[in-house]
Amino acid sequence: MTKNVKKVVVDTDVWVGLANRNDAHHEACLAVMRKFEKEGVHLITSNYVFAETITVVSRLAGKEAAWKLAMKIRQAGTGLEYVWIDEELEGKALEHFKRQTSKNVSLVDCSNMAVIEKWGADGILSFDKAYRKNGFAMLT
Numbered sequence: 020m021t022k023n024v025k026k027v028v029v030d031t032d033v034w035v036g037l038a039n040r041n042d043a044h045h046e047a048c049l050a051v052m053r054k055f056e057k058e059g060v061h062l063i064t065s066n067y068v069f070a071e072t073i074t075v076v077s078r079l080a081g082k083e084a085a086w087k088l089a090m091k092i093r094q095a096g097t098g099l100e101y102v103w104i105d106e107e108l109e110g111k112a113l114e115h116f117k118r119q120t121s122k123n124v125s126l127v128d129c130s131n132m133a134v135i136e137k138w139g140a141d142g143i144l145s146f147d148k149a150y151r152k153n154g155f156a157m158l159t
Contacts (some may be wrong), residue, residue: 024060025060025061026060026061026063026138026139026140026141027060027061027062027063027141027142027143027144027158028063028131028134028135028138028140028142028144029062029143029144029145030068030128030143030144030145030150031071031072031075031127032049033048033144033145033146033159034068034072034088034092034149035072035076036048036146038072038076038080038087039080039084040063041105047159048159050082050146051158051159055144056098059098060143061100061157062099062100062104063096063099063100063102063140064092064101064124065101065103065104065108066102066104067126067127067132067158068127068130068131069092069093071127072088072092073088073089074088095141102134102138104130105132108130108134109130109133111128111133112126112132112133113126114122114133114144115153121143121149123149124149128147128149132150132153132155135155141156141158142155143156143157146159
């Protein structure tokens with residue numbers, strides 16, 4: 020991981036990894052979140068990531084687990100900023116989406132790219148290599 024990290028966007032796969040003990044990345048997600056909490060890193064996530072996360076967790080672990088995670092994210096303290104993807108950010112996400120050559124890069128992924136740029140984040144917590152291919156630092 021990079022030293023002096025101050026702001027990080029959190030992607031769906033990390034939230035899912037935190038919530039799902041059977042996830043291959045569960046322990047890695049716990050470790051990085053503990054480290055960033057200890058270091059006072061400012062975490063950022065969006066309503067697009069939130070919607071995708073709760074849907075995936077509901078499918079994997081059930082509605083109750085999804086509800087608990089939803090409340091945990093929405094009621095997080097000052098260490099987590101919840102960003103709304105508005106018309107401007109969605110437009111930037113669509114610009115990123117148009118440039119993609121892989122069908123596996125989602126609009127949610129591209130919205131994260133737009134958030135990283137707008138908020139000046141140091142990188143993204145994700146296991147999705149599409150971010151690195153698009154020039155963004157991956158901090159997992």
